Amino acid sequence: MGNKEIDFIICGGGISGLLLLNALNKDSFFKDHRIVLIEKETKNTNDRTLCFWEQNSGSFDSLLYNKWSIAQFSSDELKLEFDLSPYNYKMLRSKKFYAQYYAELKKNKNITLIKAEIKSFKSEDNSSIVHTDKGSFISKFVFNSIFNPKILYNQKKYPLLQQHFIGWFINTTKAVFDPEKILFMDFDIPQNDLTRFIYFLPIDSQNALVEYTLFSEHLINKVDYENGIRDFLSSKGILNYTINEVEQGSIPMSCFPLEKLNTTSLMHIGTAGGWTKASTGFTFMNTNRQVSRLVEFLKKDKPLNTFKTISRYRFYDMLFIDVLSKHNGQGSKLFERMFLKNSPLTIFRFIDEETTFIEELKIMSSFTFKQIGWFLKALLSRLF
Numbered sequence: 001m002g003n004k005e006i007d008f009i010i011c012g013g014g015i016s017g018l019l020l021l022n023a024l025n026k027d028s029f030f031k032d033h034r035i036v037l038i039e040k041e042t043k044n045t046n047d048r049t050l051c052f053w054e055q056n057s058g059s060f061d062s063l064l065y066n067k068w069s070i071a072q073f074s075s076d077e078l079k080l081e082f083d084l085s086p087y088n089y090k091m092l093r094s095k096k097f098y099a100q101y102y103a104e105l106k107k108n109k110n111i112t113l114i115k116a117e118i119k120s121f122k123s124e125d126n127s128s129i130v131h132t133d134k135g136s137f138i139s140k141f142v143f144n145s146i147f148n149p150k151i152l153y154n155q156k157k158y159p160l161l162q163q164h165f166i167g168w169f170i171n172t173t174k175a176v177f178d179p180e181k182i183l184f185m186d187f188d189i190p191q192n193d194l195t196r197f198i199y200f201l202p203i204d205s206q207n208a209l210v211e212y213t214l215f216s217e218h219l220i221n222k223v224d225y226e227n228g229i230r231d232f233l234s235s236k237g238i239l240n241y242t243i244n245e246v247e248q249g250s251i252p253m254s255c256f257p258l259e260k261l262n263t264t265s266l267m268h269i270g271t272a273g274g275w276t277k278a279s280t281g282f283t284f285m286n287t288n289r290q291v292s293r294l295v296e297f298l299k300k301d302k303p304l305n306t307f308k309t310i311s312r313y314r315f316y317d318m319l320f321i322d323v324l325s326k327h328n329g330q331g332s333k334l335f336e337r338m339f340l341k342n343s344p345l346t347i348f349r350f351i352d353e354e355t356t357f358i359e360e361l362k363i364m365s366s367f368t369f370k371q372i373g374w375f376l377k378a379l380l381s382r383l384f
């Protein structure tokens with residue numbers, strides 16, 4: 001690296017690291033900044049399918065694999081179909097994302113990509129040091145996207161659930177899917193005391209991604225996710241298909257204040273920074289929003305631990321996770337009430353943290369007396 005100072009070090013060239021790097025790269029304010037990205041892997045696979053909703057066109061449109069404007073929600077007592085307008089539900093696959101973002105960074109001589117395994121970080125007075133198997137690097141501003149789940153496991157104050165799933169990209173012998181409609185959440189499957197649903201994204205009339213998903217504390221046996229997918233498909237009369245690709249994931253759902261681990265010169269970003277929406281596991285768009293705010297913040301040259309990421313929505317999420325962890329078998333009923341009593345678009349805006357307080361009160365009043373009792377109990381145990 002020579003003796004020149006590194007302005008920013010980004011640890012982990014996955015989704016949040018690349019979103020941050022790209023935002024810095026595109027902003028002329030940082031054109032003379034020297035940035036180092038440290039990533040241990042060659043990122044060139046479809047290791048994740050990233051979905052999000054967005055109004056109109058957006059900056060990821062050239063990367064999209066598909067998008068939809070109609071969605072369905074289903075539980076044993078509620079079947080809803082809704083127009084997503086003005087939103088579209090958008091899907092991109094990571095291989096194309098990585099290819100474009102890595103190609104862009106290679107064009108800028110001020111950005112250095114180091115393929116190395118990070119071993120540890122150390123914050124000192126005005127800088128942080130990143131120790132890797134290829135040497136150590138120091139900067140006044142270090143961003144870390146390497147998530148350490150032990151931090152969440154080694155505490156009891158904030159329950160940890162996971163959004164965990166196995167998904168199959170399937171191809172059927174006949175045209176059986178309606179390519180216009182996604183199944184956002186289908187809880188009309190055996191719950192067996194856990195919050196379980198099917199997430200279904202048709203690519204065209206013969207291809208689809210179908211995921212068996214849980215919001216629960218522990219992973220289940222692989223065969224149980226697979227049987228869940230098979231049972232769902234056979235309940236729809238879909239028996240003849242091939243599985244072309246498999247994806248698997250486990251996303252932490254916790255309100256642990258990960259931002260408290262930030263120092264003046266080290267900030268945790270992406271899932272590692274608590275940018276995963278605890279109540280849903282959605283991370284991608286939230287990370288993109290936080291990155292935009294962060295880039296403006298960095299222009300002010302302030303200590304990294306003064307970057308604010310929390311809002312009243314963290315409190316709602318915390319109560320929701322408290323309730324869901326205690327009454328995990330009732331998750332489908334909580335979501336059912338939300339979708340029964342509110343417009344799905346309001347729910348999307350709520351998840352995006354864009355609702356008014358009045359709308360939030362209305363969402364809270366959607367629940368049954370019994371469910372409200374659970375939330376009150378969670379609130380009281382948080383307050384006293």
Ligand SMILES: Cc1cc2nc3c(=O)[nH]c(=O)nc-3n(C[C@H](O)[C@H](O)[C@H](O)COP(=O)(O)OP(=O)(O)OC[C@H]3O[C@@H](n4cnc5c(N)ncnc54)[C@H](O)[C@@H]3O)c2cc1C
Nearest residue numbers: 012014015016040048050051117118249270271282283284
């Ligand atoms: C299969 C899957 C599907 C998902 N789908 C969605 C979705 O549809 N919508 C949504 O909003 N969110 C989704 N998520 C959640 C979230 O958006 C992703 O997990 C996203 O990748 C989080 O970005 P990140 O930067 O925090 O972590 P990552 O993208 O995992 O980046 C971390 C990077 O750090 C690197 N790294 C790790 N350890 C080291 C080390 N010691 N040294 C150097 N480098 C290291 C890794 O190789 C990786 O590239 C999904 C997650 C998974 C796993």
